[in-house]
Amino acid sequence: MAPAPRAQPSPVAVAADVSSAPVSTGCGNGGPTTHRGLAAATAASRTMYWPLLRNAECRHGLPAGLLDALVFQESRYRPLVVSRAGAGGLAQLMPRTAGDLGVINRFDAVANLDGGARYLRSMLDRYRSVPLALAAYNAGRGAVDRWGGLPLNRETPDYVRKVLTFFNEDA
Template sequence: MKRTPNRLTLWQFAAACAIVAGVAQPAAARADVLEIGADGSRWIAGGGKLAAAPFALDAERSPSTIDNFEESHAGLTTVAAAAGPDRWRARVGQVAAKYDISPALLEALVWQESRWNPAAVSPAGARGLAQLMPGTARELGVNSDDPDANLEGGARYLRMQLDTFDGDVERALAAYNAGPGRVRQAGGIPSIRETRLYVAAILERLSLPVRR
């Protein structure tokens, strides 16, 4: 089955970094391809390596507006190898390959969801590494208490959102957090503080040179 690629253009990445840093920046006029290497280094297609961008997310800061990116996306978020803690690195690579998503993207999502704690339970009832809600786990046929199954369920659900939103990484992440219905209704990332911080935090983690 043909997959929709995971897309993250350079100007989207730069805008997200500006959000995390609390600085508003205009989007660039063109969308260059941003590639993320296994060591966390970044390249622009046809250009040189980008400098590190060690932005820190302040959870208490009111998030800046995340633009609704309406232009067609041309970039791919790619990584050459698996990412994540040693205990989970091989499994992340396997699951990411199965669902054709970036291992770095999957690692960043799980980090944000549970900090890689398989026993994590949210006040709302989300469980495990990927913080699957009971209804979502039932829909996927996943036992949330099985860490391997939970991780695969999260990857599968992320893949579903990427396919639903045409490979748009930001909207897919927003849908993972707030639900696809809210993203459709908003025509982009909903004006929900938690969701906007969530998306910005994951994109920030993708910019870090080491993801363990």
């Protein structure tokens, strides 16, 4: 039997661990920053959900702006969107993950953002690395564990790069 594929080092996988990311401070203060190229509808939706997002981000001790970047990549701030895989809501929770988190209605913005923040926090605690936590959020922790790092599938490296790019624009 061939050994499991191993992840190759990449700039994303070598990024700093979670201890170097700024923890949310000034919770509840200010609004979202402006990002280049953000569609007007997305910017308006982002502004509308910002207080809920910041509340969830702060309550679960996430690095400032990380949940914002994740939600932007996952749903573009569309609360009713469903992916081809069946993930739904702002933070794109899969039905089973939502159930495990106690999220009854994935399309309720408060519950969805809280569930997404709790799941992301659990991945940060598990992997102690922002890129690996994002990879696990996208591909599942089983994929990260099997690869021994960033899964080198079609989607995950690009997903992690895009979330980190958006996240770093806020830094």
